Amino acid sequence: MKNIINFKGVSEGLILQIKETADFDSILKSLEEKSKQHSSLIENANLVGIIGKKLNYSEKASLEKILIEIFKINVLTLENFSYNRVVDSNKIESIKNDTTFVEHTLRSGNEINSNGDIIVLGDVNPGAVLKAKGNIIVFGKLRGVAYAGINGDEKAFIAANLLAPSQIRIGNLISRAPDNDGISRELSPEKAYVNDNRIEIKKI
Amino acid sequence: MSEVIVITSGKGGVGKTTSTANIGTALAKLGNSVVVIDSDIGLRNLDVVLGLENRIVFDIVDVTSGNCTAKKALIKDRRLEGLYLLPAAQTKDKEAVSPENMIALVEELGDEFDYILIDCPAGIERGFKNAIAAAKRAIVVSTPEVSAVRDADRIIGLLEANDINDIKLVVNMIKMQMVQRGDMLSIDDITDILAIDLIGAVPDDEAVVISTNRGEPVVKDESSLSAKAFMNIARRITGEDIPLLDISIPTNFMDKVLKIFKLSK
Numbered sequence: 001m002k003n004i005i006n007f008k009g010v011s012e013g014l015i016l017q018i019k020e021t022a023d024f025d026s027i028l029k030s031l032e033e034k035s036k037q038h039s040s041l042i043e044n045a046n047l048v049g050i051i052g053k054k055l056n057y058s059e060k061a062s063l064e065k066i067l068i069e070i071f072k073i074n075v076l077t078l079e080n081f082s083y084n085r086v087v088d089s090n091k092i093e094s095i096k097n098d099t100t101f102v103e104h105t106l107r108s109g110n111e112i113n114s115n116g117d118i119i120v121l122g123d124v125n126p127g128a129v130l131k132a133k134g135n136i137i138v139f140g141k142l143r144g145v146a147y148a149g150i151n152g153d154e155k156a157f158i159a160a161n162l163l164a165p166s167q168i169r170i171g172n173l174i175s176r177a178p179d180n181d182g183i184s185r186e187l188s189p190e191k192a193y194v195n196d197n198r199i200e201i202k203k204i
Numbered sequence: 205m206s207e208v209i210v211i212t213s214g215k216g217g218v219g220k221t222t223s224t225a226n227i228g229t230a231l232a233k234l235g236n237s238v239v240v241i242d243s244d245i246g247l248r249n250l251d252v253v254l255g256l257e258n259r260i261v262f263d264i265v266d267v268t269s270g271n272c273t274a275k276k277a278l279i280k281d282r283r284l285e286g287l288y289l290l291p292a293a294q295t296k297d298k299e300a301v302s303p304e305n306m307i308a309l310v311e312e313l314g315d316e317f318d319y320i321l322i323d324c325p326a327g328i329e330r331g332f333k334n335a336i337a338a339a340k341r342a343i344v345v346s347t348p349e350v351s352a353v354r355d356a357d358r359i360i361g362l363l364e365a366n367d368i369n370d371i372k373l374v375v376n377m378i379k380m381q382m383v384q385r386g387d388m389l390s391i392d393d394i395t396d397i398l399a400i401d402l403i404g405a406v407p408d409d410e411a412v413v414i415s416t417n418r419g420e421p422v423v424k425d426e427s428s429l430s431a432k433a434f435m436n437i438a439r440r441i442t443g444e445d446i447p448l449l450d451i452s453i454p455t456n457f458m459d460k461v462l463k464i465f466k467l468s469k
């Protein structure tokens with residue numbers, strides 16, 4: 001009887017675990033038993049789903065009533081809980097916060113500023129500017145201006161599938177494209193980084 | 205609704221007005237009804253290129269300020285069925301018209317016409333904002349020069365930011381000898397940076413200068429290479445699928461002979 005239902009805490013809130021083989025009457029019975037126990041711990045908690053047994057609509061309706069009225073739980077949903085489905089948006093925000101993703105080509109006049117890294121899925125055309133406190137990665141052709149480590153961080157790097165910037169700065173160092181370089185179109189992934197107080201470039 | 209297309213470039217002198225006049229004329233020659241609007245207020249010259257300067261009575265500012273209706277201000281080209289010009293005002297400046305005015309103007313013209321081409325002034329200020337306000341499609345004109353390509357790139361970014369996503373490229377004034385010598389940007393160099401679809405490549409052609417000065421768009425006589433290029437652009441605008449014109453120049457005597465032979469077939 002004891003293991004028919006179980007409340008489980010997950011990072012998103014509370015989930016209700018129901019034994020798959022249990023019939024609805026025994027579920028109700030064990031709920032009743034649970035309610036007699038000390039249950040203030042789960043009062044006002046958010047229920048974010050159930051796992052185990054699949055319930056039909058009327059079962060869900062009566063279950064919801066019991067959970068709200070007796071257990072005083074906030075029932076957000078009685079859908080099946082999947083660990084992948086419910087994602088904590090706050091957590092993602094905090095990971096993303098420091099990285100700026102750009103999913104298109106940056107054209108002349110565009111400027112991207114980031115407190116962390118910048119990742120561009122597209123080209124950075126001449127006249128566009130990237131400024132990052134961290135690293136800059138361009139999945140495309142970098143022909144504009146790129147500043148990595150604008151706060152003076154010389155561990156920052158700049159990488160691109162075609163590294164042909166009009167100017168790059170890392171930390172306090174500055175480097176520019178050689179004169180009369182012409183237009184290069186061949187992709188060859190390269191990385192610019194600081195070594196011995198100089199900006200160096202190597203293939204990646 | 206008429207197809208509203210803005211012809212723009214950012215940089216001046218790349219051939220926006222010449223392209224507008226020729227594409228508009230070419231579209232009319234293909235049987236479409238076309239209005240070309242000169243939005244370069246204060247520096248109008250689409251009327252000159254079309255040879256309609258001496259017929260201007262009302263202009264775009266008369267329409268937007270309510271002096272006359274849009275249709276009354278249209279100048280009908282008597283030499284070509286279906287071509288109309290709405291000229292710019294010469295005595296005012298860009299501030300005389302707002303983007304809202306342009307949207308209202310195009311709405312007033314309604315869906316009687318197949319195409320409305322808007323000739324955009326150089327720059328990215330008020331005149332540009334006016335010109336693109338009512339447009340759904342854009343043709344960006346560039347020449348094979350780094351400065352023109354850079355400005356075109358900026359313009360494409362601004363068009364996209366204003367939700368105009370059907371953007372086509374015309375590369376104008378190509379000097380094939382120079383490209384073949386490697387002294388001029390090639391079409392591939394340009395499309396590699398701009399990353400939009402090419403709708404036409406127009407060779408640098410004395411015939412354009414001569415016809416412009418005469419006030420007759422070069423496409424009126426289809427014998428020149430530039431006229432063919434503009435006709436092809438118009439056909440592609442209407443949705444026809446036409447291969448790019450071969451504007452390469454034979455480099456040696458044998459090539460020349462082969463080329464003539466090929467053409468005569």
